[in-house]
Amino acid sequence: MRKILYGVWKGVKYDNTEGGRAAPLDLPLDKIETFNPGNPVDAVVCNFGFLVFDPNVSLAGVLLRYYALARENSCGACTPCRTGSILLAECLRDAVEGRGDTVDWDHMLDSAEQMKYTSLCGIGRTTPEAMIGALKYFRDRLISTAAPLKGDMYMTITAKCIEACPSHVNIPRYIDYVKDGHPDLAAGVLLHHYPLVATCGRVCVRPCEAACRRNYVDRSVAIKDIKRYVSDNAGAAISDLFHGMDPVIDYSKARVAVVGAGPAGLNCAYHLLMKGYPVDIFDKDEKAGGMALRGIPPYRLPKGLLQKETDAIGELGGEWHFGQRLGRDFTVSSLFDDGYGAVFLGIGCAEGAYLGLPAEDRSLAGYQNGIDFLLEIEKSVADGLPPQIHGDVVVVGCGNVAMDCCRTAGRIATGKVHIVYRRTEAQASADREEIEAARDEGVEFHFLTNPVGILSENGHVTGVKLTKMEIRGTDSRGRPAVRAVEGSEFDVPCAMVIAAIGQKLERDVFSDADGVILDRYGNISVNPALATTRPGVFAGGDCATGPTTLIGGLAQGQQAANSIDEYLSRGSVGFTPRSRMGEIIRDCELLEDGGPTVPMEKMPRHRVPTIPVESRECNFREVDQTFSDDVARYEADRCMRCYRMMAVATPRPIPGNEALHRSPDTENLTASARGTN
Template sequence: MRLHYGVWDSVVYDNRGTADYKEPEGLDLKNLLQFNNGNPVMTFISHRGFLVFHPHANLLFAMNKYYSTVKDNSCGKCTPCRSGSIIISQALEKALRGDPINWENLLDIARMMRNTSFCGVGQTSPVALIEAIKAFPEDLKLVPLPDMPWGDYEVMTAPCIEACPAHVNVPRYIDYIKAGRTDYATGVVLRHYPLVGSCGRVCVRLCEKACRRNRLEGAVDIKNLKRYCADSLGYTVDKMFEGAAAEPSEFSPRIAIIGAGPSGLTCAYHLLLKGYKVEVFEAQRKAGGMALVGIPQYRLPKDILLAEANTIEQLGGKFHYGRRLGKDFILDDLFNEGFNAVFIGVGCAKGMKLGFPEDNEQIEGYYNGLDFLLQVERGVVEGEAPSFSGDFVVVGGGNVAMDCSRSAVRMTDGKVHVIYRRTEAQAPADPLEIKAAKEEGIEFHFLTAQKELAL
């Protein structure tokens, strides 16, 4: 991908008619090739500027599309963005028709919008237009040919949205909570996955690490807001889906989902909403996967998770419990039964030990983290949580280690110690989990590593 011209982070690039080719440092342009394989990007516009990659690309066309999206997504709470986005969009539409416009006046409006808007939409969206008017005014005034076949793709986003693995529209559901519409807020999250209340309790909060409020007083408490909007409904989320699924026809494809963990449930959820016939095969007796058996009850109440998992049945899906891939059936069996496609979401439910020669020996009191949590879970389900006597030592600094240590402190009469070979700041566990563990009396030993496994 070759850059022809553009402005990025206030630096002007123009490689037309010169052998001295330059492109923005630290920006891998090859990533744009992955956007739509076989359909290369011709123009890219963002809050950092714009880049043109094709000699026939029309900058005016691209800017018009971009600011039409800005206008549609402006919240309207402040005048600079509300009015400025409309004025800019209408002016570019006129220019696209070949009508004369006052570019200097448009530049002033864009600068005012950038400098006086309340939020990031109004502050960042004028950047590309300002740079284009200043650096490439003649390119911006070229009207595209009437039969131009190019398409476009626009998206309004935020750092918290991009950091979220599911790309949930975080600002939108926070706005609905602010307006008192927790049902609408929950609906925003449900566009992506069905486990709203569960995720509101155990989400790793990547969105909060990206939150721009970290530059001021600290991140917005996004995870707990998600939990709040689900818990405030007064009913389980499956009630929101009565009649929501598209009615399958006799020609609707049959899809088999292997694994009823979060990925399998989410896959089944989206397929059912689109009218597919879905059946879920699960090796355990209940849905939920590792979220059910690997997360302690005090962090994730099982009734909440199971109620949200039951959304699949509410939408018309079927569960087949006690069916393990490779033991009770193979893939060919599913296709022979008439399934058109199979989604495999079996997870990676295998714990780790310390790597000592004695790892494979049966040593009383020596567990990997996952086996210990499963033992605790079975006890809770059967109504009698296991109890221990003496001290506990948990090796590791991740969330599994926190779950093990915080479960152990509830079940032993001894002291619980956590050993981690790096510093506290380097521990991969959620900092709030470490803080809670310390408050519960768990003793941490950072920059400490085990030398041997004493029998």
């Protein structure tokens, strides 16, 4: 394992050179020994400082690249960052070009410290850390070894919300545009990652908000609700933004088949089309959308809105093939026989799971799995004939599918709706706001309760037998273990039982000849690049991971498109620098530097307006509404713009990083570095 040569980390000096002092460092150095295979990490620069591992590295050369990017990304809102970043970049340029003796280094140290302590955002407050450490502890070395950087350098500007987002959307940037009154430009930031902007703004599970640094002050920024505001105020429907745009398809490129028009498949097709590939999309249904169309009720996601977003694929030149089922109308092998150069499988997990109780009769009228129930209701509502359930309903499970089931049942049942879950509310995987909304709509929750049997008469469900559960110890996954409480069984009469406990891949879509192997969980086996066991075949979304979120499926669709592009252009799937940087940020906890270092004014978070509970009965009107302009700008103003800049230097070129070294002029790095976000 490589050892630190010298550096400053979290304000502590480390010097293992001749005559220096060795010091322990609480950092998993094995995680950053190499950046890509055969290419060691020579230096790291970030919000914690800098570390150098190789004596041939020019510290001034590394820092020049770093501060050139800081200079270009200073928002200009405050003088310390605006002028400080320019001063630091220019003094380092002078040093690298042999004019270091003309620089007032004491003044540079003062400027860096002023930038750190008085800037308004994360770039200004955290980027000076490395320069301060270098000037305080290694000034002679900084100046005496000053030279242009000889190797390569990968840099990214990120934040906790960006890293938490599976798609790595530059969230502070689109929030900045909203703050400035430009939702149309904010939509452009989002369209860089996926076309389902309005859909994601309504149903995203918001991992970004859990990571938001605003939680240190009061509550997270309403990122999802701002996204919805952006989609509703972009000036046109998302598909209209592409209308009339000449497709950029290059028919000399290999054709790609995308199987499955759910979120993963749609986004894979979107990014391949943007790269110029001819794309055909196959789906067993008659409309695009997958589980976003069939599994998300209209009161959360109006179907016409989703249709307008999926139309963007057609505007870009994608060819639809509906009513075509894998394993029935075509196979993986037949697609290659038809001349496709690569195949993406985004076929979802369309088979719902049942409870698996002793002597369970799945043919009982009134017993359904959650997926089939939601599909049936979606079709009925689309036809204008929503059904009615006469009596009470029991939904088993407490994930987001269970929330969709219970809130849907509440709109069509004449009786009460119950949620039964074997664990505690804190262990439920459902979105907290969904649980609150279900309670508001009258759903009754039974935690630490589990079904042990379904009651029936004459082929119809009449109730469910339940037992109380208790927590005892931990299970094999480290979670609190639950077991039945002896003698606690009781019956709950009902007309319908819905099992919302999971879903799985339909295995009959594959044959041995397809060469696509499933893993031990019954999902398609893929490597980190989403390549399957058959060359040229990639998979993502639910079918590769098990049931995932909409944003998770969108992210994997984009990742797969990048892998397919690499496979078709280079013949293999290799290394993705942004993913590798994400691993380093996560493994080394580079974003875990605490909350604001200065007092922040508390600004209460706005809740998105909703229609009254009494207006939700017996209909599927959209419940959540959108922010007004004033509220959206207020909420955007709560963002602390807590960017952090990360960089690694390597002795050899980094694959996929070509844009960063097209020009020796470091000031031209900005566009490519921004693209990594």
